[in-house]
Amino acid sequence: MSTTIVGGGNMGEALLAGLASTEVTVVEQSADRASYLRSRYDVEIAELGPAVAKADTVFAVVKPYHFAALLDALAEHARPGQLIVSAVGGTPTDSIEARLPGTPAVVRTMPNLPVSVGAGTVAISGGRHATPEDLDRVRTMLAPLGRVVEVAESQLDAVTALSGGGPAYFALLAEAMIDAGVLAGLPRPLAEELVLTTAAGTGRMLGEPHADPAALRAAVCSPGGTTITAIQQLEGRALRAAVMAAVVAARDRSVEMGR
Known part of the structure; x- marks a missing residue:
């Protein structure tokens, strides 16, 4: 062919x-x-x-x-x-x-x-x-x-917003985490190495059959520990709501571009 x-x-x-x-x-x-x-x-x-x-x-x-x-x-x-x-x-x-x-x-x-x-x-x-x-x-x-x-073709605008734009969302989070590492006192090259290898490893875990993002997050969050404290800060700043609003806005923009 x-x-x-x-x-x-x-x-x-x-x-x-x-x-x-x-x-x-x-x-x-x-x-x-x-x-x-x-x-x-x-x-x-x-x-x-x-x-x-x-x-x-x-x-x-x-x-x-x-x-x-x-x-x-x-x-x-x-x-x-x-x-x-x-x-x-x-x-x-x-x-x-x-x-x-x-x-x-x-x-x-x-x-x-x-x-x-x-x-x-x-x-x-x-x-x-x-x-x-x-x-x-x-x-x-x-x-x-x-x-x-x-x-279904009617779902492609949502796909565009979610998986089409998804790499940019993950990259933005990685950027923010690198800056957070620098703010916490790490040299930038070390912060970059830690964040990028963590992202790659987490991606592999989430790519396994029957992977559950909520279960993975819960497994890292020890009672009263550092990670659950960080999650509390993110939730208090409406991380989930911001992500959902961003994806819906991207979907709406895709619909608008197709008119």
């Missing part, structure tokens, strides 16, 4: 690194970026028209503000029988289908940045003309990037 990736940025590179395909072509406008991808992955870099015309599957991995122009270009070069996979946030499958000729098979995806290290989460949702076989093909292609889950 031949695949064309349109967009060679961070997410496009992650897809390129993990896609299980016999033939991959990349469309990338930046000469420097194209040169980097060609040298690192020995991949063909081509113009949009020829690359799309020969592909069985086209992955659109561009910024949302470039997507409308890309769809206009795809309408000129796409052919019947192709599978169009969007990794662009905020544009529903019916809008994509309306911009393309015929009855295109469209699958919308929401990957998060950890796909770049094979530990991501990708939510997928099929459009009106996407068959179960199309979804199976996308699931198989994306499996090397991490966990692939199928969701």
Whole structure:
């Protein structure tokens, strides 16, 4: 199966690194970026028209503000029988289908940045003309990037807010913890090492089957100890409410962008 990736940025590179395909072509406008991808992955870099015309599957991995122009270009070069996979946030499958000729098979995806290290989460949702076989093909292609889950398209805005933005939320918490370590008297390099290794180890524990975040937190909180005292401070400052409000706000923004 031949695949064309349109967009060679961070997410496009992650897809390129993990896609299980016999033939991959990349469309990338930046000469420097194209040169980097060609040298690192020995991949063909081509113009949009020829690359799309020969592909069985086209992955659109561009910024949302470039997507409308890309769809206009795809309408000129796409052919019947192709599978169009969007990794662009905020544009529903019916809008994509309306911009393309015929009855295109469209699958919308929401990957998060950890796909770049094979530990991501990708939510997928099929459009009106996407068959179960199309979804199976996308699931198989994306499996090397991490966990692939199928969701209703109406849930993708919430997925975008939760797992799409999730790495930024965890990174922000890590930043705050590093600064807290410095405030408590640790050298910054040591605080960074402690926080990042703790984050990595906790992530592995939470990735185990049947992991329970509440049980893990409780296991660390000894009665009257230091950790439960810290948790009291966080709860007193409405950490949970702030996180929930942030995710809902991100979901609402995703909905707004799709209008």
